[in-house]
Amino acid sequence: MRAVLQRVKGATVHVDGKLVSKIGPGIVALIGISTEDTVAEIVPLANKILNTKLWNENQQATQILVPPQYEPESSPTANEDPPSSTTSLAASNGEAPETTNARAEQVWGGKPWKRSVVELGGEVLCVSQFTLFARTVKGTKPDFHRAMGGDSAKVIYEALLKKLGDGYAHDRIKDGAFGEMMDVSLTNDGPVTILLDTAEKK
Amino acid sequence: MRAVLQRVKGATVHVDGKLVSKIGPGIVALIGISTEDTVAEIVPLANKILNTKLWNENQQATQILVPPQYEPESSPTANEDPPSSTTSLAASNGEAPETTNARAEQVWGGKPWKRSVVELGGEVLCVSQFTLFARTVKGTKPDFHRAMGGDSAKVIYEALLKKLGDGYAHDRIKDGAFGEMMDVSLTNDGPVTILLDTAEKK
Numbered sequence: 001m002r003a004v005l006q007r008v009k010g011a012t013v014h015v016d017g018k019l020v021s022k023i024g025p026g027i028v029a030l031i032g033i034s035t036e037d038t039v040a041e042i043v044p045l046a047n048k049i050l051n052t053k054l055w056n057e058n059q060q061a062t063q064i065l066v067p068p069q070y071e072p073e074s075s076p077t078a079n080e081d082p083p084s085s086t087t088s089l090a091a092s093n094g095e096a097p098e099t100t101n102a103r104a105e106q107v108w109g110g111k112p113w114k115r116s117v118v119e120l121g122g123e124v125l126c127v128s129q130f131t132l133f134a135r136t137v138k139g140t141k142p143d144f145h146r147a148m149g150g151d152s153a154k155v156i157y158e159a160l161l162k163k164l165g166d167g168y169a170h171d172r173i174k175d176g177a178f179g180e181m182m183d184v185s186l187t188n189d190g191p192v193t194i195l196l197d198t199a200e201k202k
Numbered sequence: 203m204r205a206v207l208q209r210v211k212g213a214t215v216h217v218d219g220k221l222v223s224k225i226g227p228g229i230v231a232l233i234g235i236s237t238e239d240t241v242a243e244i245v246p247l248a249n250k251i252l253n254t255k256l257w258n259e260n261q262q263a264t265q266i267l268v269p270p271q272y273e274p275e276s277s278p279t280a281n282e283d284p285p286s287s288t289t290s291l292a293a294s295n296g297e298a299p300e301t302t303n304a305r306a307e308q309v310w311g312g313k314p315w316k317r318s319v320v321e322l323g324g325e326v327l328c329v330s331q332f333t334l335f336a337r338t339v340k341g342t343k344p345d346f347h348r349a350m351g352g353d354s355a356k357v358i359y360e361a362l363l364k365k366l367g368d369g370y371a372h373d374r375i376k377d378g379a380f381g382e383m384m385d386v387s388l389t390n391d392g393p394v395t396i397l398l399d400t401a402e403k404k
Contacts, residue, residue, distance in 0.1 A: 030393065052338055114343075136398060142256075196338060
């Protein structure tokens with residue numbers, strides 16, 4: 001199995017324009033399953049997703065400024081602010097070094113690579129992504145022969161979701177819409193993008 | 203070199219809340235450079251980015267509905283619509299199969315994996331991402347020893363940008379902010395995410 005982990009300030013999944021999932025600070029995990037994979041890959045992959053240290057030692061999910069489109073729906077301003085509101089606010093501060101440093105301190109304070117998503121108190125949005133096993137070394141058309149087909153892949157994918165929930169908290173693990181055409185929107189924080197492959201040797 | 207290609211409807215890069223780059227439909231390419239890489243990797247990687255067929259045979263960049271936050275600044279509504287406007291509009295159509303199929307036809311009409319970003323008439327946003335060479339198989343803290351350091355990596359990264367521009371059009375190739383803390387926002391269309399690695403054998 002492969003996973004692309006993106007450290008995000010927030011993310012959403014829409015299908016046919018309808019919101020199906022939303023998270024605040026945490027990880028968007030694109031999940032690819034190959035024809036050679038079995039349920040044996042689930043535990044090590046779930047552990048890597050939950051335990052890999054992507055945040056700074058003193059960061060907490062509640063400290064991270066969430067772009068308005070990813071705010072929880074209970075927030076009264078979540079659907080009223082234009083997406084550029086945060087931008088405008090920060091941009092209006094100009095180039096003043098104090099402001100910049102203060103923000104950098106808030107975001108980057110403490111040693112990096114010290115806290116996992118669990119330690120951060122963040123969320124995980126999993127999205128199935130069969131294209132991670134695309135073979136592209138020959139020609140220009142991706143070859144998907146190594147990607148496991150829908151029904152078999154879904155069994156393994158859903159077992160991974162359950163294992164993530166068991167290892168952390170079921171209400172912190174969100175899902176896209178397996179096999180559907182999705183719009184996956186996110187704000188990658190850094191950016192920080194980590195590639196996991198259970199076939200890689202220690 | 204490694205690249206994570208995401209097929210997007212649009213994307214932005216902000217640094218300290220300030221917009222530094224924006225694209226419409228095309229590719230966000232996260233670029234990782236290892237200590238073993240040389241300029242020899244640039245041509246094959248640039249060719250893969252420009253020529254890999256990620257869109258359907260009849261798709262054009264101008265047909266793809268761009269989320270408002272990624273619209274060009276010349277558009278009068280670009281910064282006025284809340285991020286949920288497209289969602290609300292589509293959601294109000296309910297579950298009517300005609301509407302859903304019409305949209306699917308618009309998005310997915312024709313055979314898939316037929317058009318490259320060049321054939322689509324799309325844009326490419328490159329963002330340097332040293333974490334793509336993170337080693338994660340041992341322990342929980344990513345090990346970045348295989349990632350090439352800043353100054354040397356920047357030379358190769360900028361040569362890649364130039365090669366992409368030479369191979370397509372310089373005004374269609376956008377950049378993030380090398381080495382800066384960025385917010386990389388995007389809407390992945392599908393999602394479609396492709397992993398490229400120049401060390402992979404044919």
